[in-house]
Amino acid sequence: MIKSIVKRDGRVVLYDESKIANAILKSMQASGMDDAATAAVVAGKVTDRLMQTCGERAPEIEEVQDAVEKTLMDNGYDTAAKNYILYRAKRTEIRESNTALMKKLNEIIKADAHESNLKRDNANVDGDTAMGSMLQMGAAASKEYYAKYLLTPEQDRAYINGDIHIHDFDFYALTMTCCQIDLVKLFKGGFSTGHGFSREPNDIASYAALAAIAIQANQNDQHGGQAVPNFDYGLAPGVGKTYKKMFRLKLAEALEDAADLDDATELVKGILADIEEETGWVPQLETNLEAYDAEVIAALNKKLGSAQDFVPVLARSRKRAWKATDKATFQAMEGFIHNLNTMHSRAGAQTPFSSINYGMDTSPEGRMVMKNLLLATEDGLGHGETPIFPIQIFRVKEGINYNAGEPNYDLFKLACRTSAKRLFPNFSFVDAPFNLQYYDPKRPETQIAYMGCRTRVIGNVYDKNNEICNGRGNLSFTSINLPRLAIESKGDEKVFYQKLTDMMDLVIRQLLDRFEIQARRKVKNFPFLMGQGVWLGSEKLHPDDEVREVIKHGTLSVGFIGLAETLVALFGHHHGESEEMQKKGLEIIGYMRKYMDDTAEKTGLNFSLLATPAEGLSGRFVRMDKKRYGVIPGVTDKDYYTNSFHVPVYYNIGAFDKIKKEAPYHALTNAGHISYIELDGDTSNNIEAFESVVRAMHDAGIGYGSINHPVDRCPRCGFNGIIGDSCPVCDHHDGDNGYYMERIRRITGYLVGTLSKWNDAKQAEERDRVKHHL
Amino acid sequence: MPYTETAQEEQLEISGFVNDSIVDGPGLRFTVFGQGCPHHCKGCHNPQTWAFGAGERYTPQAVFEKIQANSLVKGVTFSGGEPFAQCGGFAVLGQLLQKAGYEVACYTGYTFEQLLQMPAALPLLKQLDVLVDGPFIEAQKDLLLSFRGSANQRILDVPKSLAAKEAVLYEGERWQGAPRYIPRHLKF
Numbered sequence: 028m029i030k031s032i033v034k035r036d037g038r039v040v041l042y043d044e045s046k047i048a049n050a051i052l053k054s055m056q057a058s059g060m061d062d063a064a065t066a067a068v069v070a071g072k073v074t075d076r077l078m079q080t081c082g083e084r085a086p087e088i089e090e091v092q093d094a095v096e097k098t099l100m101d102n103g104y105d106t107a108a109k110n111y112i113l114y115r116a117k118r119t120e121i122r123e124s125n126t127a128l129m130k131k132l133n134e135i136i137k138a139d140a141h142e143s144n145l146k147r148d149n150a151n152v153d154g155d156t157a158m159g160s161m162l163q164m165g166a167a168a169s170k171e172y173y174a175k176y177l178l179t180p181e182q183d184r185a186y187i188n189g190d191i192h193i194h195d196f197d198f199y200a201l202t203m204t205c206c207q208i209d210l211v212k213l214f215k216g217g218f219s220t221g222h223g224f225s226r227e228p229n230d231i232a233s234y235a236a237l238a239a240i241a242i243q244a245n246q247n248d249q250h251g252g253q254a255v256p257n258f259d260y261g262l263a264p265g266v267g268k269t270y271k272k273m274f275r276l277k278l279a280e281a282l283e284d285a286a287d288l289d290d291a292t293e294l295v296k297g298i299l300a301d302i303e304e305e306t307g308w309v310p311q312l313e314t315n316l317e318a319y320d321a322e323v324i325a326a327l328n329k330k331l332g333s334a335q336d337f338v339p340v341l342a343r344s345r346k347r348a349w350k351a352t353d354k355a356t357f358q359a360m361e362g363f364i365h366n367l368n369t370m371h372s373r374a375g376a377q378t379p380f381s382s383i384n385y386g387m388d389t390s391p392e393g394r395m396v397m398k399n400l401l402l403a404t405e406d407g408l409g410h411g412e413t414p415i416f417p418i419q420i421f422r423v424k425e426g427i428n429y430n431a432g433e434p435n436y437d438l439f440k441l442a443c444r445t446s447a448k449r450l451f452p453n454f455s456f457v458d459a460p461f462n463l464q465y466y467d468p469k470r471p472e473t474q475i476a477y478m479g480c481r482t483r484v485i486g487n488v489y490d491k492n493n494e495i496c497n498g499r500g501n502l503s504f505t506s507i508n509l510p511r512l513a514i515e516s517k518g519d520e521k522v523f524y525q526k527l528t529d530m531m532d533l534v535i536r537q538l539l540d541r542f543e544i545q546a547r548r549k550v551k552n553f554p555f556l557m558g559q560g561v562w563l564g565s566e567k568l569h570p571d572d573e574v575r576e577v578i579k580h581g582t583l584s585v586g587f588i589g590l591a592e593t594l595v596a597l598f599g600h601h602h603g604e605s606e607e608m609q610k611k612g613l614e615i616i617g618y619m620r621k622y623m624d625d626t627a628e629k630t631g632l633n634f635s636l637l638a639t640p641a642e643g644l645s646g647r648f649v650r651m652d653k654k655r656y657g658v659i660p661g662v663t664d665k666d667y668y669t670n671s672f673h674v675p676v677y678y679n680i681g682a683f684d685k686i687k688k689e690a691p692y693h694a695l696t697n698a699g700h701i702s703y704i705e706l707d708g709d710t711s712n713n714i715e716a717f718e719s720v721v722r723a724m725h726d727a728g729i730g731y732g733s734i735n736h737p738v739d740r741c742p743r744c745g746f747n748g749i750i751g752d753s754c755p756v757c758d759h760h761d762g763d764n765g766y767y768m769e770r771i772r773r774i775t776g777y778l779v780g781t782l783s784k785w786n787d788a789k790q791a792e793e794r795d796r797v798k799h800h801l
Numbered sequence: 802m803p804y805t806e807t808a809q810e811e812q813l814e815i816s817g818f819v820n821d822s823i824v825d826g827p828g829l830r831f832t833v834f835g836q837g838c839p840h841h842c843k844g845c846h847n848p849q850t851w852a853f854g855a856g857e858r859y860t861p862q863a864v865f866e867k868i869q870a871n872s873l874v875k876g877v878t879f880s881g882g883e884p885f886a887q888c889g890g891f892a893v894l895g896q897l898l899q900k901a902g903y904e905v906a907c908y909t910g911y912t913f914e915q916l917l918q919m920p921a922a923l924p925l926l927k928q929l930d931v932l933v934d935g936p937f938i939e940a941q942k943d944l945l946l947s948f949r950g951s952a953n954q955r956i957l958d959v960p961k962s963l964a965a966k967e968a969v970l971y972e973g974e975r976w977q978g979a980p981r982y983i984p985r986h987l988k989f
Contacts, residue, residue, distance in 0.1 A: 410988075448979075682821045682829065683873040708824040712947050712978035716823040716830075723873055744984035748945075755944035756982055764989060 029077050031085045039085060044070050047095060051107070054099070054114065058106035073098045124171055131167045135160050144646075166197035173199040177544070182537045189651035191534055192506045192644045193541075194586075195250045200544050202553065203581060204251035205478050206500035208241055208561055210261025220244040221554045230272060231352075231396075234265030235359035239366035241561075242381045242417075248556040249500075252380035252418075256476035256496040259388035259397055265359070266392035267311065270352040274310035275299055277347040278323070278340075285340045286331060298326045312349065313391035320345075356395050360403040367416040368408060378416055382479035384455065386422035386442070387471065389434040397438050401452075405445045411745040413738055413771045415778045418479035419452035423725055429458075440718075446734065447710035447717040448747065450771065450778055453477075453701075453733040456725050461694045465494050472497040477731045480640040483699040488627045489579040498563030499580045501698070503541050505534045506586035506639040508648045509615075510668055513596035514656050523597060524618065531585060531622050535634065538583040542632070546575035583632055584698035585623060586639030588648060589668030590616065591675045595661035602688060603674035613691055616672060620695045637698035638671030645670065645792065666791035671700070677795040682706075682720055686727045693730040702729050703773075705796050706736045709749045733773070735796075740769040813864060813890035814856040816849070816882055820871055825878040826906045826931065826948055827975040831868045835882035835891065840910035844939035846950065850882040861894035868898070876904040885909050885916065888925040895928025906931035913957055913968040929959040931971055947978025 029042045048070035052063055076094045077086050086094075092115055099108035131145065139155065140146040146154030146163060153159045174183050177199060185191045195204065217226040220240060228234045238261065242253045255261060275295055282291040302322050303309055310319060324337045367381050385397050400419070408414055421442040422428075428435035442452050455477050457466055462475040465485050472495040477483055482501050487494045507530050516523035550557040551570040557577075560566030564577035591601035593615065594608050602612035620636045627634040645667040653663045669675045672692035674685050682704045689702040702724065710717045717734060724732040739750035743766065744757035750768050753760045761768050771778055772793060816836040819825075825832045834847070836856025845851070868877055877898050884891045884907050891907070898905050905928060909916065913934045916922040926932070933949060933956055941951040948956065956976050961969040 681871050681873070683871060706821070706823050708822075709979070710823060713823045713827055715828040715975065716821075719829050719873055719875070743988050744986075745988075746982050746984065748979075748982070751944075756984055757987055766989065 029074055029081070029086065032091055033085050033087045035088055042074075042085075044074055047073055047091070050111070050114075051095065051099070054107040054111040055104065057110040060104075060107065069098055069102060069104070072102065121175075124175065128168060128171050132164055135163045135167065169197050169199070177540075178537070179540070181533065182540070185530075185533055189648050190508055190511060190530060191537075192508070192588075192647065193537065194504050194506065194639075194644075198250040199541065202249050202548070203545055203578060204501040204503055205249055205253060205482060206245060206556060206562060207254045207256040207476055207478065207484065207496045207498065208245055209472070209497035210238055210241065210255055210257060212497070213241055213559065213561060214261070214264075218559045221558070228265060228268075230269040231262065231265035231356050231359040232269075232362065234262045235363040236366070238262065239363055239370065242367065242379050243370055244555040244559075245561060246379035246381075248553040251501065252382055252479045252482070254382040254384065254476060254478040254482075254500075255417075256384050256474070257471055258383040258400075259385035259393040260471050262396045263388055263390055263392035266352060266356055266395050267309075269355050270312050270348060270392075271309050273348040273351040273355070274344060277351065278344040281340045281344045281347070282327075285337075286333070286335065294330065298323060298330065301326065310348070311391075312352065312395065316345070353395060353399065357399040357403060360396070360400040361406070363400075364403055364414045364417070365408060368414055380479055381417035382420060382477070383417045384420045384422060384474075384476040386420075386435065386438065387424060387427050387457070387474055389427065394435065394438065397435075398441065401438070401441045401445045404449050404451060407449065407747070411747060412740060412769065413449050413747070413778065414451070415771075420455050420477050420731070421446075421452040422455050422457055422474060423721070424457040424474075429725065443718045443721060444711070444714050447714045447736070448738070450733075450736070450738055450773060453731065454721050454724065455731045456729055458725060459693065459728050459730045461697065462730055470495070475730070477699065477701075481638065481699040481701040481731060483697065483730070484582050484633075484635075486633065486635070486697060487580060488633055489631055493563065493580065495563075498561065500562075500582075502545060502578060502581040502583055503538060504584035504586050504637055504639070504698070505537060506588055506637070506641075506644060507531070507534060508589070508652070508668075509587045510589040510592035510596055510662055511648070511652055511655075513593040514652065514659065514662065516597065518597060520597060527615070527619070528622070531619065534585050535583075535626055538585070538634075539630070539632075542578075542583060545578060546573060548574055550574060579632060581633065582635045582698055584635045584637040585619065586637035586671075586698070587616075587619065588639050588641050588644060588671060590672045590692075591669040591678075592662045596659065599661075601661070601675060601678070602672075603678045603680050603685075609688060612672065613695070616692055616695045620697070623697075635698035636696050638692065638696040638700040640701075641668070641670050665795065672696070673702070676705075676792060683723055686720075686723050686729060686732075690724075690727040690729050693728065699731075701731045701733060704732070704734050706734055708736070710734065710736045711748070735773050738771040740771070742766040742769065811861055811890045811893045813859050813861060813887060813894065814854070815859050815864070816847070816856050818864075818867060821873065822878070824948070825880060825908075826876055826904075828876050828904075829873050830876045830878050830906075831871060831874045832878045832880050833864060833868075833891075833894070834880050835884045835887050837886050838881055838883040838910065839886060840883060840936050842910065842937040842939070844942065845937060847881070853886070856882075861890055861897060864894055865897045865901075868903070869901070874903075876906065879905070879907040881908065883910055885911055885919070885922050885925060888921045892924040892928055895925060899928055904930050906933065908933045910936045913955070913962060917966070926959055926963060931976065932957045932959050932962070934968070945981055948976060 031039050032042050033039055048067045051069050052066035055062060055066060073094050076098055077091065096108055096111060099111060134143055134145055138146060152162060154163055173196060178186065186193055214227055214237065217224060225237055228237050245253050279291040279295040282288060282295065308315060308319050320341045323341060327337050368378060370378065404414060423439065427433055428439040430436060446452050455475055457463060457475055465473045467473045475485060476496040484499045484501060485494055485496055512526045512530060513523055516526060550565065550568045550572050556562050557565040557568065557574055562577055563580045590612055594601045594612055598608060598611060600608045602609040623634045623636045649663055649666065649668050656663060658664050672689060674680055674688050685704060686702065693700045704720050720734055737749050738747060740747050741750060741754035741757060741759055743759035744754060746754055746756040814836045816834040819832040822830045822832045834850055836850055837853035838851045841851055868874060879891055895905050907929050909932060911934065913932060916926060933954055935954040938951045938953050941953050943952050946952065955968060956971045958969050958971045
């Protein structure tokens with residue numbers, strides 16, 4: 028008699044023949060045979076077989092399943108046997124994937140981040156903390172689920188094998204990538220974060236605080252970076268309101284002194300209110316000074332009945348109000364930067380990926396915002412640390428700030444000085460033809476904005492009237508492993524293009540599948556992004572409405588990595604090495620762009636081509652390809668594939684030539700791009716050199732560029748600059764008393780405080796970077 | 802004899818070139834390292850440039866063309882090695898550069914006063930805008946100095962110095978670099 032069986036985990040349980048009969052019946056039903064009696068008979072035969080093979084010993088589960096298979100076949104139930112085998116295989120697969128998942132979870136819990144690549148996949152997450160680990164565990168589990176249940180087998184295979192990379196896969200079915208938050212629109216009338224309402228702010232401090240809150244709130248609804256396209260225009264009204272208050276305050280004070288009054292508060296309040304009522308004027312920073320002051324003086328003479336000369340009183344009040352407003356603005360900007368570097372969002376484990384664009388507002392208020400933001404950035408955080416967030420992007424435009432004599436030229440100079448010390452701001456170029464085509468001087472929303480990692484959303488096939496940045500973002504993006512396609516084409520260009528076309532088709536289908544999942548989400552799934560009308564068009568929707576129509580303003584992007592390795596695999600050289608290869612490179616990327624444009628035309632959705640930011644991915648693809656194809660010189664012989672269309676970092680090329688080579692690709696990658704120039708040396712010592720690189724980028728037609736240079740900081744005395752083994756100011760030796768130098772470097776557009784948080788591939792890439800100069 | 806006529810014969814012995822340098826003077830610069838140096842300063846950054854005869858030979862014209870290939874560069878710095886050990890060649894190169902509108906700067910281990918006593922030095926001095934003079938003295942090493950290694954070294958305005966027949970410091974911000982950092986407090 029069989030009394031018990033041994034389960035997989037070793038537990039012994041009672042043998043139950045009816046369970047076997049049930050499994051057999053299911054296999055029979057799948058082949059159209061619904062006969063419980065027969066199933067019971069076969070089950071009985073299984074028991075007989077087990078008695079023969081095991082005797083008194085309790086059989087193990089695998090033995091029981093073997094016996095079922097054999098019994099079904101021996102008795103002529105071939106189809107049922109086949110079904111049973113398939114069912115068994117699938118169970119095995121799920122079991123194994125559970126085991127793999129458990130292993131991953133085990134690594135997340137037990138390993139130190141510095142020894143686990145899995146835990147350093149994203150440099151912005153501290154994998155050693157509780158919240159960081161929780162996020163990583165959630166990501167690991169959800170990825171398993173999506174791969175098994177949401178991808179087609181074809182997509183799953185391409186993803187698992189490393190033909191493609193589906194970005195932010197852990198959020199596959201949950202949300203979209205990013206959004207450009209229009210602060211002007213959001214602040215008008217105030218907003219709610221879901222836990223309370225914020226009234227329209229009334230001074231620059233509240234404007235700055237709410238700007239940070241808006242970024243944080245939106246980050247809870249999306250997995251990608253959060254950008255503000257109009258930081259200057261958005262915060263300028265705050266400066267105006269602060270000045271208005273300060274003027275009232277300072278005028279009262281000056282008046283008390285000059286006219287020997289005990290308290291002039293109410294008097295001044297009344298006068299200013301009367302003027303506002305009669306003329307509609309309020310005191311402004313630099314506008315309408317004389318006419319306004321004349322009104323005030325006339326009113327004062329009337330009220331105080333004296334012939335006192337109030338001109339000096341007004342002059343003093345103006346000066347003091349300006350100073351106080353300037354100071355308040357500086358403090359507000361300082362607070363904003365501090366907030367963005369300390370508050371956490373996105374499953375509680377990360378500071379928001381924030382970026383802010385500015386540079387074009389020529390109003391005195393907007394200029395005061397920018398000046399103080401830059402000065403606060405230059406100062407650094409509390410102990411002089413370089414702020415990691417927000418990513419700042421200074422818009423450069425001829426006629427506004429590019430040449431001496433233009434209204435914001437001083438701010439451009441200040442931006443260069445700040446970036447030479449702090450790595451931010453980066454520079455975007457409104458004059459690049461592909462950006463200039465959208466620019467309407469009367470509509471700030473048509474000024475190109477970039478989101479930190481390089482994402483760019485402005486063109487709009489879905490709605491030609493809304494070719495703007497504000498309220499729009501990327502929905503999702505998937506990158507293609509270009510070098511692999513090249514390796515597999517074995518030097519045959521035709522084969523390569525066929526493979527590339529097939530792969531783009533696969534990715535486009537996958538992006539459309541993901542779009543369908545996203546489109547079915549409802550407004551209530553995005554309480555801030557959609558609920559507060561941040562996303563373009565969402566203000567007209569109700570909480571239970573699908574977001575399908577409005578998210579068509581977003582982009583679906585196909586990315587690529589490793590153009591350089593692709594060219595080497597196909598032709599033996601990369602585009603840095605010859606003009607001929609440059610031509611080939613432009614043909615490939617040009618072909619991809621055309622394919623995206625055609626797809627956009629066909630679907631009415633904003634398909635676009637992305638120069639992929641490659642954190643994590645740069646190592647993943649090459650590791651897999653090295654295993655598959657071995658070490659191919661110039662292709663798989665490094666620990667990373669070269670970022671998008673970049674000239675390889677290990678290749679020695681002058682700054683000017685690099686800019687020239689990369690600029691044409693900016694025009695082709697309409698979903699985003701960035702070029703980097705590495706300068707070796709302390710650029711804050713040589714701002715002239717820094718600026719000449721920025722100017723070269725502008726003149727070459729680069730869309731978005733940034734200059735990398737080492738920024739080290741001594742933990743003991745706070746010195747910022749280049750530090751070797753010991754601090755040139757206080758002689759602190761690296762590592763003494765356990766204190767190490769902070770070495771800030773840039774990774775896929777984001778700054779990272781210590782190299783140790785980078786994943787292996789990125790660390791290798793940093794080592795190989797050729798610095799333009801010494 | 803004007804130096805242009807001897808251009809064909811003058812040769813430079815070169816240790817190396819650096820494109821896009823940001824540490825040898827303001828702006829992006831092209832730096833030409835001469836091979837061979839008599840000073841042998843203790844703690845020298847480039848001892849491999851000491852030996853004479855160990856470099857590669859170039860005509861000044863060839864070096865000039867290399868510089869012109871980089872259209873971002875507005876300034877050129879002679880370094881070494883000791884450029885004044887090859888006054889003739891560097892003077893020819895300096896003249897080519899001056900004509901093309903570059904700012905020409907030079908490092909030397911001699912002091913300006915010593916150079917005034919060396920008849921061969923004058924033709925090269927005449928082609929320079931800026932001279933960073935004096936040997937590297939390890940005891941006066943200071944990493945916070947811009948474009949200099951030790952505190953004894955001076956950044957001189959060469960035309961003014963020649964006119965005054967004595968060392969005149971370079972005025973203006975371009976060669977000054979960032980303001981010196983003074984720590985407010987030490988944390989530990």
